[in-house]
Amino acid sequence: MSSASVLNPADVPQSAIKAAAPMPDIMPPVKARKGLWGYMYRNPSIAIGGTIVLLMVLMAIFAPLLWTVDPTALAPARRTREPSALYWFGTDMLGRDVYSRVVYGARVSLIVGFAVAVLASAIGLTIGLVSGFVRWADSIVMRVMDGMMSIPPILLAIALMALTRGSVGNVIIAITIAEVPRVSRLVRGVVLSLREQPYVDAAVSCGTRTPVIIWRHILPNTVAPMTVQATYICASAMIVESILSFIGAGTPPIIPSWGNIMAEGRALWQVKPYIVFFPALFLSITVLAVNLLGDGLRDALDPRMAKRI
Template sequence: MSISAITQTPSSPTGLMRIWKRYPNVIIGGVMLGIAVFAALAAPWLGTIDPQTIAPFNRLEVPGTEFWFGGDLVGRDVYSRTVYGARISLAVGLGVVVIGISFGLLIGILSGFVSWVDQILMRVMDGLMAIPSILLAVALISLTGASLKNVIIAISIAEVPRVARLVRSVVLQLKERPYVEAAITAGTPFILILWRHILPNTLAPLLVQATYIFASAVLTEAILSFIGAGTPPSIPSWGNIIAEGRTVFSIAPHIVMFPGIALSFTVLGVNLLGDGLRDIFDPRFVSRT
């Protein structure tokens, strides 16, 4: 193997530098999201205590060596609550992505291939998209009750139409391609056409869309919890912590500041990752580079 071939491998410093120069957002966003995931998974081993432990003597304690992020209104450790809150936000984001992508993919494929189904499903999707996602989620949660599962379902319903329209547009383009028309003419089973020609070509836009759905779901959950329509107060989430600290923000800003930073950090990381993936999968970007 030649020296030039070795120097161009992705594991070499030169290869890593090339990746950094071409797609810095992917690396930065991936690292930021990885930190949030690590904090959520390793919460019990990061110097935390039970986030529900009440210590009245430590009420509104300022950040220090004992309470790294200070204490809240009833003396609970804000650091522990912030770290454990990452679990709720990431669980909501992942759950919404799985449900939204799954149902949106199914609806989009059916709408793209079957004309009479398209007329029905797309009108339903248009109706859902006409309602602001926050209002739709609040209405659904008010009917079903506040719980983590209901929050995920409520946010997912608002995201399904966006995925469905994206998949539908991709399918409408793909089914006009010569290789798809040839497969249909040759009598290839519909399922096999989907598996070989349709699904592989929807993965790239769906992967990019998934990052934006994830970020939107995390923010929406925080908003719902902030206004009291999200996860129950007994479950520590960034939205709940911020909502509880807003009444004493003037004298204890740390209660709002630290979970707010964690929320912004996670959403920024996911958005950077999504921007980087869009650049990778965008043929126009690839041709320019």
């Protein structure tokens, strides 16, 4: 073919060129939700659980402003009143307002739950980091933790409370000691997998000291699983506190707590079930909310649980 027969694109008139029709969109455009509402939409468990926990915290803080009376005030003339417009949750066998006692009882459960979660996480994190990274300390520390884990947490807490007098502080200490082995075991397992990573080997080969390696490379990678575990510890601590108070080994009877209220109403359960029902309902809702928050945090912090990769 000669060069003269080759079509030059510049010689083609523009009127002869026709643009192709645009391809239709197979998938509709995705509207990304941003901000707080978008985060809540992507993580409904965190939104629901966090909202309920926040409401419980606000209820405990502003208890005097929520149409309550003195939760310890005795009034034998109005004992065992049924729930009504005057007594929303009724009254107990001593005439105390059950609604006021339930609202004020949230303070004890939330304080115990949050305090045990913070203390057990901090102590267990320290033990787990040391035992997981320092090989010679692992066999010693973990044997102690294994011995403590052989005892159920509730029995260990009861034994520790038997050595002291009943108070909120002693309940926090007893439950913290019972929860520390679980946290240390979790952190140790995470550290054992992290210390074999290439970046840790590179830091060791460069002569980086062990405390610096733990602080810069190991600790940041344990924050996510530790945060999730802390929520479960908080829920477990509230249940254990209620059990201790229910059997008379927890907070003193003069301090209203959900466990104490249920313990005082169990004698009248068949005839006055509302005395036990309302504190048990609030305890169940709070524990469920904390567990929902923990599940949501696990899904949000673990990339393997992400819905979109």
